[in-house]
Amino acid sequence: MSFYTTTKPIEIPKLVEVQLTELGIAIKGPLGSLFQLIDVHNTKIEMSSNYLTIQALNSSKQARSIVGTINALISNMIRGVTNGFEKKLLIVGVGYKAQVSGNILNLNLGFSHPISYSVPEDIKVETPNPTEILIKGIDKQKVGQVAADVRSYRRPEPYKGKGIRYFDEKVIIKETKKK
Template identity: 50%
Template sequence: MSRIGKAPVKLPSGVDVKMSGREVTVKGPKGMLSWSVHPTVEVAIDDAVVTTRPADGNEAHWAMAGTTRALLNNMVVGVSSGFERKLSLVGVGYRAQAKGKVLNLALGYSHPIDFPVPDGIEIETPAPTEIVVRGIDKQQVGQVAAVIRGFRPPEPYKGKGVRYADEQVLRKEAKKK
């Protein structure tokens, strides 16, 4: 069993955590995030440390306390340094271009794909075959990267498609005659 719920979340300088009722708000140099805490979890904010524990001392609620601690840590990291996910395009003619709040993708279909960038997310294309998704919300960054990857997931025979930069695609052998 994991003991991550008992570890405190240390706040770097410039990050401020406030609690009003069940709502936790984290402010930092990159922005502000807020989240509603589950009723079975108690959050304590000291000088530069945030701790979580079950509200009623029930052993079964430690799992939710650990989840709450991990989410609070992700919020603190997001508002202080942010998150990024890199994607790479593999295939002849596959390219991406960021134009303001729209990502234009050419992925081998008969039409281009125009992906509207959601609020709170920045998309950058340092090269025509690279996409960098940045933001302060870890879940939103991962979801946007997964949606972009979903337009043309990597196929197992030639490895063509949109993949995460650190993803290993298992290749299959072609059918033999």
């Protein structure tokens, strides 16, 4: 049986432990540990001393795309347990502010009531000032999902740009109607 390697090997840093199981892969590093279920239907994962190689068992498009996805997941897991991930949100609007108390993010976004968002236990949320929110964690997907959930409470509106936006997001302001 011939194997098709479609991605370059993933380097494993010295502080990271990788364990392959029948169900998936477990990665442990200085910031924590992550586990990812991996369907090994069309793929084969080999581990050498400090490299992981992911191979497709056939040359079909689906097998090659699964190899690329698994490669990205494992690379993000290794980066997460060594450096972590961070998303920064900006709050734009008069009187709009955020503050953290314990694992609750309190948002005042111009509604008649404040919004309380319960932060998952493996995510850290900081507010360096009332108009900035920093979301940190080791799981890239959870960090992005928490940022998207917080942003969904008040998306930037197109006429004044008020709302919650990502730090690097460009909001295109529309021109108002003229008489």
